[in-house]
Amino acid sequence: xxxxxxxxxxxxxxxxxxxxxxxxxxxxxxxxxxxxxxxxxxxxxxxxxxxxxxxxxxxxxxxxxxxxxxxxxxxxxxxxxxxxxxxxxxxxxxxxxxxxxxxxxxxxxxxxxxxxxxxxxxxxxxxxxxxxx
Numbered sequence: 848x849x850x851x852x853x854x855x856x857x858x859x860x861x862x863x864x865x866x867x868x869x870x871x872x873x874x875x876x877x878x879x880x881x882x883x884x885x886x887x888x889x890x891x892x893x894x895x896x897x898x899x900x901x902x903x904x905x906x907x908x909x910x911x912x913x914x915x916x917x918x919x920x921x922x923x924x925x926x927x928x929x930x931x932x933x934x935x936x937x938x939x940x941x942x943x944x945x946x947x948x949x950x951x952x953x954x955x956x957x958x959x960x961x962x963x964x965x966x967x968x969x970x971x972x973x974x975x976x977x978x979x980x
Contacts (some may be wrong), residue, residue, distance in 0.1 A: 850891060850943040855899070860892040861974055863903060870895040873950055877957070880919055884906040885953060889928075889943075898933040899943065914960035 848867055855861055867885045874882055889903030909922045930949065 848945040848949070850945060852941050852943055854889065855943075856893060861891055862890050864888050867946065867949065869881060869946075869953075870976050873917070874954075877954070878911065879957060880912060881908055881910040883910075885949060887949065894931075901928065901932055901945070901948065903949075904929050905949065908951065909957060909960050911957070913963040913966065915962055915966060918954045918963050918966075920961045920963050922958065922961055924953075926952075926956060 848865055850861065863952060865887045869885065871884045884907065886906040887903050889901070889917070891899065891901050894900050903974075904925070906925045906928050907923075909924065910919050911922050913920050928949070930948065930952070932943065
């Protein structure tokens with residue numbers, strides 16, 4: 848998701864209402880099986896100190912492995928992001944790539960573990976082991 852900085856500085860505010868697909872290479876080394884598209888709504892603006900300010904709401908779904916059965920579990924998330932963007936996030940002189948910023952904050956929403964709803968822990972065993980609740 849790229850923002851044209853010339854346009855942003857000219858009008859001082861850009862409304863965002865985007866659906867972003869996260870590339871698999873962003874999460875393939877993590878405990879995320881798959882991620883649905885991120886729904887990003889809000890705005891990006893220039894404040895009184897000439898800083899770029901991002902104010903958005905991010906919604907989406909992770910598909911994560913159940914900590915007990917390893918079955919797929921849908922985990923919905925919804926959070927607000929308010930961030931001042933520094934010069935290090937700018938790509939070139941005239942555009943700003945928001946995907947890395949959005950992903951860095953979205954990955955913080957991944958829980959340490961999830962357990963599938965209504966999972967029966969009766970008779971969970973294998974060769975030489977069993978689950979004791």
